[in-house]
Amino acid sequence: MSNTVRLQAGEFDAAAEAALLTRGRTDIGAVVTFTGICRGAESGEPIAALTLEHYPGMAEAEIARHVEEANARWPLLGVTVIHRHGRIEPGENIVLVVTASSHREAAFAAAEFLMDYLKTRAPFWKQVESAAGKNWVDAKSNDDAAAERWTKPSGREAAE
């Protein structure tokens, strides 16, 4: 099992990261890759950039804990999480989650679990830079609801 967690200011290559997880292996049957990208508009207003602030000591540890939890919940054969910080312009990548497993159910569920947690528990804060100035992004209640489903016995997991 190969787990990678990386915080970095610069861009990443999603394809190269996914290839690293599977290279030379024949036990992996399913790879799910999630890439979060900076959009050019928020609520219809064009934006110039996002700036991501993070809590240096905590962010990496917090993500690593969630990767461990994903490995405990699902039979994963590899996980990579990369989260950028600093200034990010529209079209650039923000976050990458890659999960590998023998079967698709585990790979999909683990990728969604990790994204839901990154959105609500990883110590990152987005600031939007636009014609209206710089504004901190408000947390979304539907992100909290999405994260909440992993703490209940009902819902998605029960259906699988």
Added chain:
Amino acid sequence: MSNTVRLQAGEFDAAAEAALLTRGRTDIGAVVTFTGICRGAESGEPIAALTLEHYPGMAEAEIARHVEEANARWPLLGVTVIHRHGRIEPGENIVLVVTASSHREAAFAAAEFLMDYLKTRAPFWKQVESAAGKNWVDAKSNDDAAAERWTKPSGREAAE
């Protein structure tokens, strides 16, 4: 919106296909890529290869119908589905689904929907080549159950 459905005997480059969907766009915030890979063993027994038989006229049309349905169900900004046929050796790719949307929920749900349908409704049949000879793969009841969830009002969609 860009929809691509392709059946082919040769390998595909998952990374290049995902890049094609997002290149030059700033409306896409989330890209989910699923890659299905030929494993080196089935139920613990080493395999030499899979051979995928398909129904040439129907397979492409059937997948295209499901891509249309995914677009009707979720606000997608691009979908690519590539399915290989013929002989595929362990470690090689079998199937690719890429979904792009403004937000992650739609991209994840559409990718899972398309994979569940490809497993149960797209006219492909896998034959395993191993020391025991050539054997057709049995359909899995849990794949049927996974596909079934998209036809019910309860379940995953209701939670989102």
Added chain:
Amino acid sequence: MSTLKLIYFAWVRERVGKAEEDVAPPANVATVAELMAWLARRGDEYAHAFENPKVIRAAIDRNHVRADTAIKGAREIAFFPPMTGG
């Protein structure tokens, strides 16, 4: 009934021993299930292929259909095991 093209896939194809053929079933063969029953009486290889019609899926003119679907007007009917793609 006019001529109908039949196509077989996977182990249905292997058991029947051919990938496709043209047939002209009698007028009283009205549904997919009746067509399977009629085929099963055409010889040992067909009897083997269609011995358990409940597990065999069918498509008429490249659309999935149920066993009770009428075949009237069909040009191409395919028989195959449950799909295992993806």
Added chain:
Amino acid sequence: MSTLKLIYFAWVRERVGKAEEDVAPPANVATVAELMAWLARRGDEYAHAFENPKVIRAAIDRNHVRADTAIKGAREIAFFPPMTGG
């Protein structure tokens, strides 16, 4: 109470006007919520930062904690708005 390192992020940091500082709250400040109330009384910038403590999240020694968590033994406490990463 011994010296405690406080760290602020995002708009909490902007309102307080600094990224971090060392403080020595009195012994009767026992929980995260009490620490926020004590900080809010340190000046206008703190009052503004902690005017709605319900929306502010905290971490003790880099672990998320609830407002009723005891701060005894803590070396580093961070205050920040709800996270918006991913």
